[in-house]
Amino acid sequence: MYDYEALAAATQRYRPLLGEYWHLAMEPSLDEAAADRVEAILQQAQADPWLSLLLDEVDYLLAHVQGLLDEDLIADQQAKLRTLLEPHSNHRLLAVHH
Numbered sequence: 001m002y003d004y005e006a007l008a009a010a011t012q013r014y015r016p017l018l019g020e021y022w023h024l025a026m027e028p029s030l031d032e033a034a035a036d037r038v039e040a041i042l043q044q045a046q047a048d049p050w051l052s053l054l055l056d057e058v059d060y061l062l063a064h065v066q067g068l069l070d071e072d073l074i075a076d077q078q079a080k081l082r083t084l085l086e087p088h089s090n091h092r093l094l095a096v097h098h
Contacts (some may be wrong), residue, residue: 002098009020014050018055019039020041021055024037024038025059042055
């Protein structure tokens with residue numbers, strides 16, 4: 001479970017960086033300096049799980065805005081994943097209660 005106060009603080013702290021990442025990602029192409037900046041942001045995210053989570057969300061939004069997501073396919077994949085995970089979840093619940 002997430003610590004929502006920490007998530008809110010990280011969102012505020014990284015708001016300018018997330019905006020910069022969004023702007024760079026929306027460009028049709030990047031010069032070397034811009035590509036280096038994206039790389040630096042991604043390297044920073046490797047060391048900070050909150051930034052990594054937030055960038056994942058930005059990437060999802062970017063894909064949605066650019067029409068790269070097939071929402072029906074995603075819903076189908078999520079349903080299949082739930083079906084695959086259900087037996088394991090029930091098994092874990094039973095193990096905890098014994």
